[in-house]
Amino acid sequence: MxxxxxxxxxxxxxxxxxxxxPGGKRADLRNADWxxxxxxxxxxxxxxxxxxxxxxxxxxxxxxxxxxxxxAVLRRANLSGCNFFKADLRGAKLTRALLSNxxxxxxxxxxxxxxxxxxxxxxxxxxxxxxxxxxxxxxADLSGSDMTGASARKTNFSETxxxxxxxxxxxxxxxxxxxxxxxxxxxxxxxxxxxxxxxADLRDAILRNVDVSTADFEGAxxxxxxxxxxxxxxxxxxxxxxSSHMRWLATKGSVGERxxxxxxxLSGTNFAxxxxxxxxxxxxxxxxxxxxxxFLTMADLRGADLxxxxxIDVDLRGADLRGAxxxxxxxxxxxxxxxxxxxxxVDAGSLxxxxxxxxxxxxxxxCESVDFGYVDVGQGILGQPKTKTSLKRARSD
Numbered sequence: 001m002x003x004x005x006x007x008x009x010x011x012x013x014x015x016x017x018x019x020x021x022p023g024g025k026r027a028d029l030r031n032a033d034w035x036x037x038x039x040x041x042x043x044x045x046x047x048x049x050x051x052x053x054x055x056x057x058x059x060x061x062x063x064x065x066x067x068x069x070x071x072a073v074l075r076r077a078n079l080s081g082c083n084f085f086k087a088d089l090r091g092a093k094l095t096r097a098l099l100s101n102x103x104x105x106x107x108x109x110x111x112x113x114x115x116x117x118x119x120x121x122x123x124x125x126x127x128x129x130x131x132x133x134x135x136x137x138x139x140a141d142l143s144g145s146d147m148t149g150a151s152a153r154k155t156n157f158s159e160t161x162x163x164x165x166x167x168x169x170x171x172x173x174x175x176x177x178x179x180x181x182x183x184x185x186x187x188x189x190x191x192x193x194x195x196x197x198x199x200a201d202l203r204d205a206i207l208r209n210v211d212v213s214t215a216d217f218e219g220a221x222x223x224x225x226x227x228x229x230x231x232x233x234x235x236x237x238x239x240x241x242x243s244s245h246m247r248w249l250a251t252k253g254s255v256g257e258r259x260x261x262x263x264x265x266l267s268g269t270n271f272a273x274x275x276x277x278x279x280x281x282x283x284x285x286x287x288x289x290x291x292x293x294x295f296l297t298m299a300d301l302r303g304a305d306l307x308x309x310x311x312i313d314v315d316l317r318g319a320d321l322r323g324a325x326x327x328x329x330x331x332x333x334x335x336x337x338x339x340x341x342x343x344x345x346v347d348a349g350s351l352x353x354x355x356x357x358x359x360x361x362x363x364x365x366x367c368e369s370v371d372f373g374y375v376d377v378g379q380g381i382l383g384q385p386k387t388k389t390s391l392k393r394a395r396s397d
Contacts, residue, residue, distance in 0.1 A: 002032075011042065011043055011044070014026060014027035014043075014047060018045065018046065026046070028047075030048050030050050031052065032049075035053055035054065035055045035057065036055070037058070037059075039057070039062075040060040042064075044062065044067055045063050045066055046067060046068075047064070047067045047068070048068050049067055049069045050068050050070035050071060050072065051070065051072060052069070052072045054077050055074065055075045056076045056077060057074070058077070059082060060078050060081055060082070061081040061082065062079070063082070063083045065085040066085070066087060069087055069089045070088050070091060071090070071092060073093045074092060074097050075095045076096045077097045077098070078097075078098045079094075079098060079099050079102055080101055081101045083103045084104045084107050085103055085104075086105070086106045086107060087108070089107050089108060089109045089125060090108055090125065091113075091123035091124070091125055092125050092126070093125075093126045094126060094127045095127065095130065096128070096130055097127070097131070099130055099132050100132065100135060101133075102135045103135070104135060104140045105136055105137070106138075106140055108140075109143075109145050110142075110144060111123055111143070111145075122144075124144050124146050125145040127145055127146060127147045127150055128148045128149055130150045130151075131150070132152040133151055133152065133153045133155060134155065135155050135156070137155065138157070138159055139158075140160050141160075142157075142160055142162045142165050143163045144164050145162075146166045147165065147167045148169055149168070149170060150171075152175050153172070154175060154176075155176070158179060158180060159178070160177075160181070161181050162181060162182045163183045163184060163185065164183070164184045164186075165186075167186065167187045168189055168190065169190060169251075170190045170191070172192050173191050173194060173195065174194045177195060177200045178198045180201070181201045182197075182201060183203050183204060183205065184203075186205070187205065188209055189208070189209045191211075192210055192211070192214075192215045194214050195215045195216070197217045198217070199219045200220045200221070201221045202217075202221060202222055203221050203222070204223070205226070206227075208226060208295070209246045209249045209250040210228075210246065211231060211242075211243045212227055212228070212231060212232070217229070226273055228246075228271075229273070230270040230272055230273070230274070231274070233270065234270075241257075241259050241260075242276070245257065245258060245259035245276065245279060246275065249278075258278065258279065258280065259276060259280065260280040262281070263282070264281075265284070266284055268288050271291050271294050272291070272294060275295040276295060276296055277295045277297040278299060281300060283303040283304060285305050286309055287308055287309070288307070289310070291311050292310050292312045293312070293313050293314070294315070297318055297319065297339060298339055299320070300319075301324050302322050302323055303322075304321075306325060307325055308327075309326070309329045310330050311326075311330060311332075312331075312334065314334040314335070315334070316335060317337050318338060318339030318341075318354065320355075321356060322357065323358070323359045324357075324360045325361045326361060326363075327383060328363070328365070329366075330365075331365050331366060331370055332370065336355040336375050337355070338352045338374045339352070339353045340353075341353055355375050356376045357375055357381055358377060358379055358380070358381070359380070359381065360381050361381070362384070362385040363384060363385070365385040365386060366385075367385050
């Protein structure tokens with residue numbers, strides 16, 4: 001670890017190097033141990049800092065443009081207001097770092113190709129639980145980076161390459177994703193209130209449990225995107241319940257509330273691609289509701305009226321449909337398999353919960369490509385489905 005005088009000498013020689021003057025020397029701190037160092041306002045543009053360990057260091061307002069920070073370890077470091085313009089941060093570890101108001105424009109933050117004696121591997125840039133509020137990542141490359149749980153409020157991601165990036169549970173309120181490339185990105189449980197995705201490429205991105213009602217997707221490419229865009233068109237009372245349920249699922253119950261639509265009339269509602277897992281719909285009127293691509297895993301649908309409902313490609317694993325009315329519904333390509341629930345019992349490991357359809361009315365239901373092999377029919381069902389052989393393998397306990 002350098003003393004204050006040594007650090008001053010290093011910066012002085014580096015400054016001369018940048019000016020091309022004789023006697024100048026490029027700062028080389030590769031593999032250096034800078035853990036918990038307090039050294040704000042450094043000037044180390046184009047410095048060699050690969051694999052440096054600056055965990056817990058205070059480097060606020062330092063200058064690192066075009067610096068080599070390949071696979072640098074900067075966990076919990078205070079890097080607020082730092083300049084990383086065009087820096088090489090491939091494979092860097094920035095978990096829980098403070099990065100508010102930092103400049104990452106055009107920085108390279110792709111996975112780093114790490115080679116050691118045993119193997120070659122790609123190390124993703126780790127930014128989990130970091131604070132990125134008001135930071136600028138415009139035109140940076142964050143492909144494959146992991147920003148799970150990060151706070152990115154009003155952060156600028158415009159024109160940023162974010163293919164396969166992970167932003168699960170991140171708070172992106174007011175963030176700017178205009179013209180960003182988010183192909184196959186994962187934003188499950190993220191908060192995108194008032195965020196702008198204008199012109200962004202979100203093909204095949206996953207926005208499960210994300211309330212997109214106040215986000216702007218004008219001109220965005222959304223082919224294959226898994227998101228409940230229909231939330232914007234729900235009646236306010238229903239929208240509030242669904243939004244709260246999304247937060248409840250995303251935070252594992254710490255925020256929001258489980259959706260309870262017991263006895264409610266939701267006829268004709270569009271819930272396509274919504275995540276209503278473990279929601280309660282007992283005796284609800286769900287006539288002609290569109291659940292295409294929705295998640296109803298372990299939902300309570302006992303006695304619900306689903307006549308004419310579209311249940312195409314729905315995740316109904318472990319759902320309870322006992323006594324439900326599905327006359328004329330389209331139940332094609334849906335998953336009615338069991339759910340394995342983890343238990344604390346030493347010997348049990350997990351508890352397999354089947355989908356239950358005892359006394360459900362399947363009259364005229366289209367069941368193409370549905371496997372009833374693990375469904376619990378109990379004492380049997382009512383009515384005759386269109387697909388006469390669909391219940392051939394169903395179990396009866």
